[in-house]
Structures are given as structure tokens and as C-alpha cells.
Amino acid sequence: MSTSAYQCRLPLPENYRLSDILSFHGRDKWDVAETVHDNYFSKGIIWYDTPACLSIRFQPLYAEIELCIDKQLKTFCPDTFHSMAIRMLGLNQSVNIFEDEFREHAQLGSLIAKQSGLRVPVSATAFEALIWAITGQKISVSAALAIRRKLIQLIGLRHSGGLYCHPNAQHLSDLSISDLRQVGFSQSKAQTILTVSQQVICNELELSSTYAEPPIEHIRQQLLQIRGIGPWTVDYTLLRGYGWLDGSLHGDVAVRRGLQILLNNESINENQTRQWLENFSPWRALVAAHLWNME
Structure with a gap:
């Protein structure tokens, strides 16, 4: 079988949370479509109708990305490959801006301090x-x-x-x-x-x-x-x-449960969660991810 492979390297911030990315892609312990190791993961994807394997290996300050395709391609768009990797690793998410604005927040500040650098892992498509x-x-x-x-x-x-x-x-x-x-x-x-x-x-x-x-x-x-x-x-x-960070996930049970823990209030309903999250637009979904991560 003729195959082709493409690589790129992406810089990582010093506080990059590798464990979040590996946990997301390691959800299914049967390793059917993804396999996760100490510092890298591989994932089976379809690249323009052809089976491919995406592998991302993490070093202290950068990630090495490789795409192995079960076909010799006549053309390949490196920008599309590069953009997919950036999106999947959450490197285009405005995490620093969000943390600078809310690190002193009375309720969220302590959570940000514990989970600084948290990004939302994104699917291949x-x-x-x-x-x-x-x-x-x-x-x-x-x-x-x-x-x-x-x-x-x-x-x-x-x-x-x-x-x-x-x-x-x-x-x-x-x-x-x-x-x-x-x-x-x-x-x-x-x-x-x-x-x-x-x-x-x-x-x-x-x-x-x-x-x-x-x-x-x-x-x-x-x-x-x-x-x-x-x-x-x-x-x-x-x-x-x-990687859109402003969705209001107030209907998510785990988000409400996290908010109840954060506010020490067991009676928070869906509407109250929606109202609380509105204070953090345009980063409501990122706040939801912080609440998910509490568990």
C-alpha cells in the first residue's frame, strides 16, 4: 500500500496542561479509535475520504504532529493540517485573556488559580x-x-x-x-x-x-x-x-454539579446556572470546562 506522511511542530505555552488533552482522547479505554500514552496520542481519522492516523507527541515546550495517510496524495494543504492541530490542542483559545480578567473574581478566582492554563480539547472535525x-x-x-x-x-x-x-x-x-x-x-x-x-x-x-x-x-x-x-x-x-468558548452549557448536569460545589449551594437549578454563566461571556463554555474539571 502506498502511503504518505506529513509533519509539523507547534510551540506550547509553559503552563500547557497535557493531562487534559490526553484524558479527552483516552476516554475509551478499549483503544479502538484512539490510543494514549504518557506523552502522546494517536487517533484514526478520515483525511479527505482516506483513512489516516494522526499522532501528536508532546515535548516540554512543543508538540510534534504527524499525519500518516493510506494513500499517496497529489496535493496536500499544510495550512489545513496545521490549523487542525492548533484547534485540537486548544492553542487558539484566549485562555490568558480570560484568566487575566477573572483571576481576582470572588468565586471563580480560586478555581482559575488551581487550574491555570486549562484549555478545551477539540475533536478532529x-x-x-x-x-x-x-x-x-x-x-x-x-x-x-x-x-x-x-x-x-x-x-x-x-x-x-x-x-x-x-x-x-x-x-x-x-x-x-x-x-x-x-x-x-x-x-x-x-x-x-x-x-x-x-x-x-x-x-x-x-x-x-x-x-x-x-x-x-x-x-x-x-x-x-x-x-x-x-x-x-x-x-x-x-x-x-x-473551540468556541461562549456557549452557555447551563443545561449540562456536570456543570450544575460543579457550580453547586463551587458556591457550596445544593439547590442551584438550570436557570440560575444560566444567569451565573452570563457574567463570564464571551468565555461561558470555558468557565463550564473549569466546572467540569472540578470532578
Whole structure:
């Protein structure tokens, strides 16, 4: 098999939190589509319809990124590769500005001090983030991971190195409701996944991750028009798909639980969480990530 490989190197800030990145990509301990080690991870992805393996190895002040593709490409866009790596590692997130503004905050300041440098890990594509958000609606993380694993294995697309690749919209649109039910999706989630996959193929839903400045509001409105997708799914997709830090994740149970711990108040509801997060716009989703990380 003819293959091709591309590399780049990215500088890392001194307070870069490697453990956050490795934890995100090591959620599924079965190592079906990702494998994580002490200072690097590898992930099976689809690179322009071809199986590929993305590997990122971390050194003290930089990251080495390599993309191995199961095909000899006639053309390759290094800017797209470079931008994907920056986005996945959270290096385009305005963490320092956020921390400078709120490090003295009466409630959030102590959390920032403990978790300085926290960034939100991002998926390889916005489509992958969307499918994960739909999968995780109203079920536990462990249950969502099991369904995700079965879905990836059902498609069965593997890189030559052994890792399975997360399916793209074309692969999922070829499935039936019955196929998706068999791997654990509910009827409604199965229909939503087929709908978004078909809309991506028909260019009715634009989820490209190559935008320098993604049209967040346009994407938001497109997603909200799809049955089975609500505000939490949209905001989570925008966070994990683009690194957009201003989604209000007040509907997230773990966010509310973290806020209850932070404020020492066991009676905080969804609306109160929304109102509290509004104080931190345009970094509401980053604050939510700090609350997640408390657990």
C-alpha cells in the first residue's frame, strides 16, 4: 500500500496542561479509535475520504504532529493540517485573556488559580463533535462511549496502523435506522444522525472545520432547525468542534454539579446556572470546562 506522511511542530505555552488533552482522547479505554500514552496520542481519522492516523507527541515546550495517510496524495494543504492541530490542542483559545480578567473574581478566582492554563480539547472535525454530542444526550459518559465504539466498529474503516477511523457523513448516511438501533441509539437519535449526515452531504448543513473564523451564528441556526438537536447539543458541538468558548452549557448536569460545589449551594437549578454563566461571556463554555474539571 502506498502511503504518505506529513509533519509539523507547534510551540506550547509553559503552563500547557497535557493531562487534559490526553484524558479527552483516552476516554475509551478499549483503544479502538484512539490510543494514549504518557506523552502522546494517536487517533484514526478520515483525511479527505482516506483513512489516516494522526499522532501528536508532546515535548516540554512543543508538540510534534504527524499525519500518516493510506494513500499517496497529489496535493496536500499544510495550512489545513496545521490549523487542525492548533484547534485540537486548544492553542487558539484566549485562555490568558480570560484568566487575566477573572483571576481576582470572588468565586471563580480560586478555581482559575488551581487550574491555570486549562484549555478545551477539540475533536478532529466538527462533524465528529456533533455525532458525539447527539450520542451523549441524556445518558452517562460510559454509555455514550460504548455506543460510539460500536458505531465506529460497525463502519469498520481502519488505518493500516490498526486504529479504526471515526466515520464521516457519507459513511453514516449509508446506514439504516435499524443499523443504528443495533449499536445502541434510540429511534430518535438514530433519525437525527441520519438527518445531519444527509444534510452535510447535500451541503444543507455546513460544518467545515477549515474556516479561519467559523460562522458560529449561522451554524447555530442551522443546527437548531434539526429535530432532535437543542441548545445543549449545539453549544457542545460548537465547543468541541471549533473551540468556541461562549456557549452557555447551563443545561449540562456536570456543570450544575460543579457550580453547586463551587458556591457550596445544593439547590442551584438550570436557570440560575444560566444567569451565573452570563457574567463570564464571551468565555461561558470555558468557565463550564473549569466546572467540569472540578470532578
